[in-house]
Amino acid sequence: FEYVDVTQKDxxxxxxxxxxxxxxYHLAAVLSAVGEQKPQxxxxxxxxxxxxxxxxxREHNMIRVFWPSSIAVFGPETPRVKTPQDTVLIPTTMYGVTKVAGELLCNYYFIRFGLDVRCVRYPGIISSETPPGGGTxxxxxxxxxxAIKKKRYTCFVREDTVLPMMYMPDCIKAAIDLMEADPSKIKHHVGYNVTGMSFSxxxxxxxxxxxxPEFECEYKPDFRQKIADSWPMSIDDSVAREEWGWKPDYDLASMTKDMIEKLTRRFAEGRL
Incomplete structure (x- = not known):
């Protein structure tokens, strides 16, 4: 593989x-929590x-570009339950601002230059392979x-904080399914709502x-609580389901079982 600095075009x-x-597939980004500390x-x-x-x-006449947007495009004025596809986008984080502006920029390149850019608004992504990267x-x-390493955790949001989430296999599936979808069925192109599950x-x-059973969790909300409170609790992804057949494979129970099996194995091998 190669290292690329996306801020340097050459x-x-x-x-x-x-x-x-x-x-x-352009995935490089500074996420929400780090973005509030380093907005520039x-x-x-x-x-x-x-x-x-x-x-x-555009210059190389590429076939297609995938770019991930986020539920961070939404803000306090947005309906928080079953957030619709087309709704108010007034985020309160720099990360969210860049995602709204990014959706508009991608749409501009599609309309102005015919560049086939596609993107989904990801919820929180849970992965057994990638450690946390500065998100809310x-x-x-x-x-x-x-839970695997210490059997206890201090959570930085309230116990009753509900957010939409997705397991990494579904995250990858959403990207591939959208990129392989028939162009004639894609009406939105930019910013499809997708979700896997919602839980507190x-x-x-x-x-x-x-x-x-011995796992204990305590709750000590920090500055990220305010960000979480500005985001949806659940997402309406019916447009993605209708236009390109989106359907997640994992719910909370099946994801938890798979995560614990994988992390337990890695912990035993000394790779966690």
Whole structure:
């Protein structure tokens, strides 16, 4: 693999030309919590990085570009339960601002240049392979890791905080399914709502406890609570289901079982 700095256009172009790339999955971003601490960095990486990717894709007549948007596009004015596809987008974080602007930029490149850019609004992503990366939903990942390693966790949001989530296999599935969808069926292109499940921090702890009875969780909300409170509790992804057949494979129970099995194995091997 190659290291690429998305804020440097020539860095992207070198790799594109070296491997004759015709499709890009552009995932580089500064996430919500880190973005509040370093807003200028978030803007530079998230916006200038996306612009560079779109420009390189346009100049090289690429077939398709995938870019992940986020539930961070929503804000306090947005309906928080079953948040609809087309609704108010007034976020209160720099990360959210870059995602709204990014959706508009991607849509512009589709309309103005015919570049086939596709994106979904991901909820919180839970992975057994990737450690937490500075997002507001990181508690849902950290809770699993700490349950395996220490049998206890201090959660940075309230016990009753409900957010939409998705397991990494479904996250990958959503990207591939959308990118492989028939162009004639894609009406929105940019910013499809997708979700896997919604649960509270307390419900996740209770589900983990079914597998690790000695697990204890306490709750000490920090600055990330305010971000979580501005985001949806559940997502209406019916448009994605209708237009390109989106359907998640995992719910809270099946995800928890799989996460604990994988992390327990890695912990035993000394890789956690």
């Amino acid at each position: 860095s992207i172009e070198k790799v594109v030309e070296k491997y004759d790339i015709d499709t890009i 960095l978030a803007w530079n990486v998230n916006m200038n990085g996306l612009y560079n990717i779109l420009e390189v894709a 939903t990181d508690y849902a990942v950290e809770m699993f890791y700490e 921090a307390g419900e996740l702890a209770a589900e983990i406890k079914k597998h690790i």
